Amino acid sequence: MPGLEGLYLKWNVVESLQSLRLAPQLRYLYLGASSRVESLEHVASLKELEWFQVESPSKAFEIEALGKMARLVGLGLTGSESKKLELQSFAPLSELRGLKWLHLGAVHVRDASLVPLAQLTSLEWLGVGNYFSVEEFARLSAHLPGVICDWLSPYVRYHRSMFPCRTCGVNWRVGTPGKGSKLLCPTCDTQKLAESIVRFNEAKSAAIRGAI
Incomplete structure (x- = not known):
């Protein structure tokens, strides 16, 4: 053929x-x-x-x-x-x-x-x-800023029907990049989510500075 x-x-x-x-x-x-x-x-x-x-x-x-x-x-x-x-x-x-x-x-x-x-x-x-470190995802996001990928951002927000938080019963959990990471509720896990976001953004900023 x-x-x-x-x-x-x-x-x-x-x-x-x-x-x-x-x-x-x-x-x-x-x-x-x-x-x-x-x-x-x-x-x-x-x-x-x-x-x-x-x-x-x-x-x-x-x-x-x-x-x-x-x-x-x-x-x-x-x-x-x-x-x-x-x-x-x-x-x-x-x-x-x-x-x-x-x-x-x-x-x-x-x-x-x-x-x-x-x-x-x-x-x-x-x-x-989601099998790689936060730093690996953050560095890749610095090099490929326009790519659609769940893990190339500080967190991924799913539809509200997914992963509802049983603690507050109002919000729903978000995914965070990095091997071993957990789903976090923006309301109940505010501190942990903030720390995860800071870690991602710091690694991304370092990658951008290194590329200049």
């Missing part, structure tokens, strides 16, 4: 992507849950690919090959926390300067660093788990 431009495989047991060489015009590729792919080298050979997403792979893989995919505007490595994908680093992604949408779902990295993502200056939306 040399003219194929889109391929969506929801439930699959794909182990090798070697056959993708037969679809050189592929622009959109989605691999759903249960895929057993261990190497992305054949994906990297698709020069026209613009959007690539993998959901809950059953085997871990490395992402070095993704750094070669210069045309990508959308990339998703998603899944549930019960099927987290652990990588060494986000470093290979720093080469994808054309990315506008990046969903890292339940991805954990051993070096615990978001620094490589600061190079993605075309990014518009970022989905990443």
Whole structure:
């Protein structure tokens, strides 16, 4: 199928992507849950690919090959926390300067660093788990000020129907960035929330000063 431009495989047991060489015009590729792919080298050979997403792979893989995919505007490595994908680093992604949408779902990295993502200056939306320090999120927010991401701000305010505060019964709790952080009620946890906001803003200001 040399003219194929889109391929969506929801439930699959794909182990090798070697056959993708037969679809050189592929622009959109989605691999759903249960895929057993261990190497992305054949994906990297698709020069026209613009959007690539993998959901809950059953085997871990490395992402070095993704750094070669210069045309990508959308990339998703998603899944549930019960099927987290652990990588060494986000470093290979720093080469994808054309990315506008990046969903890292339940991805954990051993070096615990978001620094490589600061190079993605075309990014518009970022989905990443709250698995990093407050300082990591704050520094990234300084480099990517226009990106939509829950954790690149001092706190995230959800709809009032979510996380109601059972203590005051009036307000509802907000999310705060940083691994191990808790939901806080602006009314009942005023001091803790203020301290969290100050910590985030100080780290962000330090990152901005360091970039000047």
